[in-house]
């Protein structure tokens with residue numbers, strides 16, 4: 001059984017699983033095209049912005065040393081693991097911001113927990129453009145990447161038997 005110094009801190013663990021739920025929730029509540037302007041998916045906005053809000057303490061904690069050394073050690077697999085986590089972090093930041101931008105382009109107001117947020121750009125008529133397309137595709141891509149990430153975690157746990165899931169659990 002790995003010792004506590006090889007685990008993520010409790011707060012990191014809670015944020016990890018909460019974020020995973022929020023991402024799946026944001027994906028399930030997403031809408032595209034005309035419907036968004038007519039009947040904005042407020043739950044989608046809220047769940048997605050919560051992902052962005054949680055990234056702030058998560059990265060601060062990570063920088064402060066709340067993440068243990070990688071399990072895989074050295075070699076290309078460890079590098080791929082780091083790159084995968086890096087890409088997940090990039091998407092966790094980029095997705096909410098591009099979504100917020102897309103909503104602003106559509107002229108749809110965005111609020112979070114009752115606080116109205118400023119528009120990130122001026123509204124346009126017609127299609128919301130490239131950033132909105134990027135958001136839609138990246139929104140599905142993160143789910144595929146997270147699925148792959150989960151499979152890797154399961155492989156570590158049950159084939160390599162290196163206690164990876166314990167690292168991301170509360171006890």
Ligand code: HEM
Nearest residue numbers: 020023062067070071085088089146150153164165167168
């Ligand atoms: C949308 C869903 C998910 C996202 C966005 C996500 C994201 C991440 C990120 C960014 C890290 C790196 C944390 C860090 O080092 O700071 C991580 C670690 C981890 N994730 Fe996920 N994750 C998701 C779902 C899952 C699922 C479903 C599982 C398990 C089946 C899982 C298991 C793990 C484990 C075990 C670690 C720790 C890996 C290690 O020991 O270094 N994750 N996750």
Ligand code: HEM
Nearest residue numbers: 026030031032033045048049096099100102103132136139
């Ligand atoms: C982790 C967070 C997020 C994920 C996984 C996600 C995912 C998605 C997906 C998959 C779509 C495409 C839906 C479809 O075409 O049927 C979409 C559309 C959209 N999302 Fe998000 N989203 C997230 C965060 C946000 C946030 C925070 C906002 C706004 C504050 C937002 C605003 C929008 C808008 C306006 C569209 C419509 C874009 C268009 O039709 O061109 N999203 N989102």
